[in-house]
Each structure stands twice: as structure tokens, then as C-alpha cells.
Amino acid sequence: MKIEICANSYESAVNAERAGADRIELCVELAVGGITPSHGLIEKVIQKLSIPVFVLIRPRSGNFTYTSDEFDVMKKNIKFCKNIGCKGIVSGILMDDNTIDIIRTKELITLTKPLPFTFHRAFDWVHNPLESLKQLMNIGAERVLTSGQEVTAVKGIELLKNASRISKSNLTIMPGGGINPENVLVFKKAGFKEIHFSATSLKQVIGYPKISMNSSRFFDETKLAILDYNKIIKIKDLLK
Numbered sequence: 001m002k003i004e005i006c007a008n009s010y011e012s013a014v015n016a017e018r019a020g021a022d023r024i025e026l027c028v029e030l031a032v033g034g035i036t037p038s039h040g041l042i043e044k045v046i047q048k049l050s051i052p053v054f055v056l057i058r059p060r061s062g063n064f065t066y067t068s069d070e071f072d073v074m075k076k077n078i079k080f081c082k083n084i085g086c087k088g089i090v091s092g093i094l095m096d097d098n099t100i101d102i103i104r105t106k107e108l109i110t111l112t113k114p115l116p117f118t119f120h121r122a123f124d125w126v127h128n129p130l131e132s133l134k135q136l137m138n139i140g141a142e143r144v145l146t147s148g149q150e151v152t153a154v155k156g157i158e159l160l161k162n163a164s165r166i167s168k169s170n171l172t173i174m175p176g177g178g179i180n181p182e183n184v185l186v187f188k189k190a191g192f193k194e195i196h197f198s199a200t201s202l203k204q205v206i207g208y209p210k211i212s213m214n215s216s217r218f219f220d221e222t223k224l225a226i227l228d229y230n231k232i233i234k235i236k237d238l239l240k
């Protein structure tokens with residue numbers, strides 16, 4: 001069974017290789033489900049690691065429905081990753097109704113070639129997962145990262161097994177979400193070829209700050225944080 005580690009920093013990436021991971025998915029900001037890391041981090045990790053590095057291409061937190069400008073950013077990041085030496089791309093796009101955006105996801109897959117493409121956990125938002133799985137096979141995705149549409153992959157094990165039976169050798173189902181030493185053998189016994197987890201521990205680095213830089217209102221996945229043009233105009237007018 002291959003182990004893919006979700007690495008959220010340079011230190012995490014190095015630790016993953018030292019511990020014997022088969023590859024990493026490089027991202028940042030685990031608190032929001034991961035977004036695309038900086039070019040500097042991607043380059044440094046690629047230069048250091050000998051195991052394959054897949055990169056998450058997700059331009060922001062929130063939903064998985066993107067504007068044309070966000071889509072353009074995603075494509076530019078894929079091109080960068082290919083040029084710098086990444087070994088795979090992890091991404092995906094949904095429509096407003098949380099069905100798979102077949103046209104644009106296929107464009108990302110085509111752009112990614114000849115590297116493998118993993119459709120990420122946006123899959124856990126689709127309403128008809130088994131039909132969506134067939135769509136992803138048809139457009140050439142190599143694997144799907146999913147928790148089986150549950151909070152943890154253990155709870156979603158039945159859907160994961162059904163998806164694996166349907167995909168057979170055409171696409172790899174990679175369980176991910178809450179996998180740990182206490183439950184990992186469940187996935188081995190079920191016959192999965194790959195698993196995904198972060199193995200994260202929280203390290204205290206400073207005492208509690210006087211003023212927190214975190215804001216809970218930005219963690220609502222039903223809302224997007226976008227600059228308000230009118231607020232700027234109002235402030236500018238007040239400063240005249």
C-alpha cells in the first residue's frame with residue numbers, strides 16, 4: 001500500500017520523506033482544507049525531496065466553483081509546477097450545483113499531462129458520487145481523493161469500497177480523512193492500494209498572543225471573502 005502524506009510546509013515535507021512516505025501532496029493552510037502553496041515553497045521542496053511531489057492546485061478556500069480569472073490562475077500554477085519538476089497535480093472544479101465541471105476539469109487534466117491528475121476532496125461535495133466517478137474516469141483522472149463523503153474515511157468506508165469496485169483498474173480510489181494508526185488497517189484489509197493522511201501534531205511555538213490573527217468569520221465555506229469596492233470609495237471620500 002502506498003502512503004501519500006499531505007505536507008503543509010517544508011518541514012512537514014522533509015519529515016514525510018524521512019519517515020518513508022511514498023510521495024507527498026504539498027499544500028498550505030490545512031485549517032481550510034488546503035490551498036496552493038507559494039512558488040518558493042514548491043521549488044524548495046522539489047529541490048530537497050527525492051520522492052514524488054504532487055501539488056494541490058486550489059486558488060482559495062471556500063467552495064470549488066471558480067471564476068474565469070481563478071481558473072486562469074489555476075492553469076498558470078499547473079504550468080509552473082510542470083516546469084519546476086512536480087510529479088503530479090491535485091485539483092478539480094465543481095459547478096454551482098456541486099456537480100463536476102466536466103469541461104474545465106478536463107482542461108486541467110489535459111494541461112497536466114503527461115503527469116497524473118488526482119481529483120481532490122471536492123468529490124465529497126457531489127450529490128451523485130458513483131455517477132461522478134464514471135465522469136472522472138471518462139475524462140482521464142488517474143485517482144480520486146475522498147473520505148467517502150463522511151467526516152472521516154472510516155465512516156465513509158462503504159462508499160469507498162463501492163467506488164473502488166466500480167473504478168477497478170481504470171482509476172485509483174485513495175481514502176483520505178482522519179486516517180491514523182488506530183484505523184489504518186481497515187483500509188489495508190479492504191484492499192485499497194493507496195491512502196492519504198497528514199499525520200499532523202500541533203506544536204506550541206509561542207505563548208498566546210495578545211491579539212489573534214485568526215478570524216472565525218472567514219472559515220464559513222458558504223461565504224467568500226471578497227474586497228468591497230464601495231467600502232474603499234467611502235473611506236477615500238471621508239479622507240478627502
